[in-house]
Amino acid sequence: MALNLKRKRAGDLESRKNPKLDEVMDVNSENEEHGENESAHEDSEDSGSEGEEWNGLGKDVEMQDARNVDPSSSKSKNPAPTGEEVRAIRDATDLYRSSSFKLQIDALLPNVRPKLSRAPPLEKFLLKLHTFLMQLPAVEPQHPLEAARKLLKKGVAVPYCLPLPIEDTNWKVSFEKPEDITLVGSWPNKVSVKAKDGLKYGVDVAVQMPDGLFQEKDYLNARFFQKKAFYLATLANSIRNSKSGLNVDVSYESTAGDPRLTKLVLTPKADGSATDFTKLNARVCIIPTISTSSPISLHRLSPSHANIRVNSGEEGVHHPSPLYNNALLTSYSPKLHLLAMYNHIQSIPAYADALTLLRIWANQRGFGEGSKLSVKGFENAGNLWPALLELVISGEEPSSSGAVNRKPLGKGLSSYQLFKAALSCLAKHDFIKNPALVKSTATHKFPASEYQEHCSATLVDSSSLVNAFAYVPLGCIDMIRHEAWKTLQTLYSSSLAIDPFTDVFLHDHRDVATRFDIVFQVDLSKAKARKLSPHESLDFGSATNHLLYNMNAILRKALGDRIHAVVFLQPSSTSDVPSTRPLTQAYPSTSSTIFVGLVLNPTHAFNLVHLGPAADSEDTAALAEFQELWGSKSEMRRFKDGRIAESVVWDVKTADERSHVPAMVVRHILQWHFGLSEEHVQTWQSAYDSVIRLPKEIATKYVRGAGSAMGFKGAMQAFDRLVKQVKALEGQIPLSLVNISATSESLRYTSAFNPVPLTQSLAASLPPNARYLQPINIVFEFEQSAKWPDELKAIQKIKLAFFEGIATGLMNSVPGTKASVVLGSGDITDANELMDKAYLEIVTPEGWAFHARIWHNREATLLDRILDDHGPMPHVVVPKKRKQAERKGKEYLDAQEAKEVYDRRFIHAPRHHRAVAALSHQYPAFSGTCRLVKRWFASHWFLGGHVSEEVVELLCAQIFVLDGKYVGSDADIPENTLSVVPSTKERGFAMIMRFLSEWKWEEGGLYVCLYGPKKEGEGEGETGAKKVEPKASSGGVWTVATEVDKDGKVWTKGGPDGIVARRVRALAGATWSYLQTIENGTFNVQGMFIHPTQDYDFVIQLNPFVLPRYVHNIAANEGLLGKGKFANARAKDQDQDIVLPGFDPAKSLFTDLQRTYSDTFRLFADPYGGDAFGAVWDPTLKEPRPFRVLGGFSSVPVKKESEKAKDKGLVALNDAGVLGEIERLGSGLIKAVVKQR
């Protein structure tokens, strides 16, 4: 070994003499050799020579030649990375979000690109097409209508656009073979991106029409377009001809539904020939173009030029036609775009990848084609993305006003950096106010001010003059801005439940339910604009486009700061309304329904008053405009501060209705401006409301009986009154009351139903199965005192005395109050004497019921003493056996249970209550979301028995608190942040459903920042990495941690267990996919809350007449909510107490059955007035097994197979016996037990 080292040193000296070739390599090889050196040093250790070892670590030896190292060193497990590797790794971590982000991007990109191995047939086809087109014979010039008639005979309609040619036009259409045929668009540059929903890749072929066909004045009155249309029709006719040998289906397609931008679409017929490119899933589009050398002069096409000059009202006045001009310019652009993109790809290495990422992002958000709802205006926005990237890379054209403009970015950025820059440009640049003109080498032909004046939103790329935003309604531009902002937030934030990469690129975000606060389905077939401008319609090229664009603009104006975006959605191509049309059809067909989505701004969305200009304002134009916008809704009003102003006021009767204000605005505007009445505009808000409301008949009785003091507000007031009354008892009870805290969902706005009071007289007017009174839980906290006994059982007894004192005191001081001391829950759990179980039941004169408990913190210490591992004297070693024995002992088990209840009831519940109540105040939609989600959990038979109400609140809270930055802060939350959280309960509900269907609780828990942002380095290791072992029957599997509950088990200890949690996921998935059917109009809100019962082994049907809560049933039968059967039964009611707070025998039966048969079957029920329980047997019990004394289930001996067989004493589940027992336990309650399997 020593020899070896010496040799190495010699080699090293040699290498030192050589000049260093490459600095970088040297550094890296240094590192590398260091590693090898170390292992060499390890080897040398047994030689025992100190000096050698030291040298081994020295700098000198590090320079040794790698070849000299003995082979054993290469076996070392973690060799230092080579220079190349280091560079790659460093790049990945520095230039991307993280190194794994880069790897994920690398894995993603190949999946969205076409398979080049399938391209050869396409190439052959294109070659054939080229030859064929170049040989086409010319067609003599003829009158346009005559030419059209000739073609129509052959079955090809000429897609002439408005204004149509007439008989006395004096120009002619003709055809000559193309001057040039070029492959354009993303295909030749190899940046094609797979489209959504299996739509085809587009291969664009630009066919340049000869200059000779055109004249200088052809830009006028759509003459150019008519000539183009004829050219296209002729091409279509000849390609379709079987003699062409091309064997393709030919159809028309119009970009953005504009007939002026019609192109030919060739789809291959599968014939297996050499030119059959069916497998590539592509289609060839033929776009007629024109060269810049044509006689038409470009300067005539600036946005301010008026090029449609027919029948305008006033003589001699011509309105500018920016869109028309833009459409004409589009015919120049394909080749220019191709070249520009090619240059970018050549000069910027990451350009192609960035473009692909951007388009995946857009596709996933519906800014592209798709057979699901996509954002209107972006269907054919293929040019938008390169233009956007160009804007980011090259910067903006300096404006004449000298404003600060976007500066160019470097060319060496990574794909991710470019992608992020493009998004941030989208998010921050207001394309509507500031037209963006990409900086180009030559100056732009038309100044930005012209665009600003005549176009709504502008993005013009460097090479051409086309506005990429020309067809996009303004609201949809708001939407892409909003989406970009949202994505940036996701990329910046570090503590989200979902992986940012998945969220940004892999998830489909096109669903309307989670994206928009309010969704409308509008039937356009009867829509008629109140004011129609024929000129604008001509400029738009199609009446539908014009209508939609206008509708969007008016809605946007009317909604104003209520919204972030008003978006129109329509699938770009479905089987009913395909984007392509047969050649016989000259004009694109349009779908008559459109979806409107609103993203609300909750700070203003629900304002009842919209203030217009003051009545005495000078600006009469503004006044007229306001009146024109609002029509009959606009009224002159005098306000409290003395102002008199034109204004719009929305009438709202209940708190629920307030969230309908934006919908009211939309309905009014559509009615006033477009004549669309109620039945043409559909929303689902009221349907959601009815899910958490009492049946109408009962509700009116409550309103009559209790007046306005109902709902959460009423409950709060009742609570405040009670606090005052109890505090006034000072002196009558031995200790003074320090604090009364609430722990009830009725006092934090999250109970599924509005809390209602119930007085004796009101109860008498209600049917017996609607007389449920939900008690409100509160906690009393007394001052510290040494007078308490220092023993748990005695403490529980003393509590009784306190309750008795308060009860007597209250009944004396407040007439009409009824108070009684309740000893416990009335089942077997009462046997635990260490546990806090008694409470005080107070029914106020107004009919509110409260359940009050006493929190005495000495209990915790006493319980801990029993539970403590060490016992009172930690240094005394307790024999292990005895310790185990204690573990099994009744006292220990009781104490354990008691401590759990204590912690949950007195420590966690009040804290949770305060946090949730604060959240309800902060976010208006939070309470509604909780209520809907609770209703969902209840109606699918999970709530109560398996999923606690608190954990539902936590799950809902997580989509509101986000990373907890704004928790408990009084500062205004930025509007952008507010737009990410749902502003209506419908959206919140959909988001939770989506979350539940996707949540992988097996892989890690959830951290909810309910109490403020997550602290650095906390919880990551515990909640993030901890895996939950899927066990069949091991308590709850969900981990929902908060700052005060690091383990995340306080609210999920009792369930759901693995089986139930999987069931929740499956049902949420089903609900989620049902939510998607909003798109095809078969959606019914109540359907999501109807539980399928056929999966259960047996169903226990209850008698709805005896259930006090039946009124809460999701599908309560109004007929069953009638009066009792007999008139004299009612008379009997008068005498006895019929207000029984919290009396719910169905729930008691459920808990009894669940506890009694916990090892026999799993029971499910709807706590909100469900009239059936469902149960599933434990499948293992059906197998015969040896008899055990503590088997824990009701069994029957299995008969021997034959007389000879040995009697093994096997037993199996006695299912018939169990069902009989259930029927007996619930006699009077149970109508029938139906065995289903």
Place this chain on the structure above:
Amino acid sequence: MAPSTSTTVVNGFTLLPVSHPSSSTHYIYARQHVAPKKAEASTSKKADLPAGRTLFLVNVPPDATERELVLLFKPCGTVEKAILDFDVQESQEDDDSDSEDEKEAEEDAMEDDAGPSSKRRKVVKQEVPKVVPLPKNPQRTIRKTGLTAYVIFLDASSLERVSSLASKTRQWPVSSEEPSGLAHYSTVYKNLRPPLDSIQEHVDTYMELFEYKLAKSKQKSKYKKGEAVVDEDGFTLVTRGGAYGKTLGGGVAVATKRFQRSGETSARVRTKKDKGEKEGFYAFQRAEKQRSELINLKRKWEEDKAKVEKLKQSRKFKPY
């Protein structure tokens, strides 16, 4: 479903079919109670479960009451008493713990456990206060299914007659005093809300008893104030209190709880002195550090790579 006109025996248990209600059959497993072999365990148990005339039952219906069991076994002979849900106490006594007096203490505790309602102490000492029970209508207790129970007959001969019950399915005697079903829940609801004055009385008497017991245990206790307690081996008893604990009589100090738990004397952790060697002082240290950083970098990279590769396998990267 109803088999057995003949007796079935499973693992030494006689099968007693009962129909309850008439439509379905429930099976109770019965066996003569055999006292556990462990000698000392039997001492305490013998009194409760006399061998020879105790019947051990398994799988009693979850809502069965003592009265119903008595009625069921009436044909075999007079039943002294029926005990339901014995298993908790049973498991407690499974341990083979040590001293006799502890046993006694435990027994005492057990009697206390039996609850105030059944409190009937032997009047050994002078006027022990009695707890007034809360008024209560009879109600059932619904226990876990697969319940065990003991039936103690007056006469040992009754046991033999039990097997004759097995010959045919018998009707379960339903006691009408304790309601079931909906009526049961109404009763429970009422029982839980006793009149306020009775609560007052109940708590007052309970506290009297509590005070009495407290005083009693104080009297019994060996510890007197101001006197150190030294046991026969010469150890002084020390309890917690003061800064370092105290002996009851004073004198010897005892360590704090913190010290006992952690072995540390105070909350202040003494800052350790710097290590003799400075970090990054020698070139090799720096090189070493740099190298290990790079290795870590690569390891993380490889890990990420593997993770992404795994996801790739599951086709996760197909966005649509």
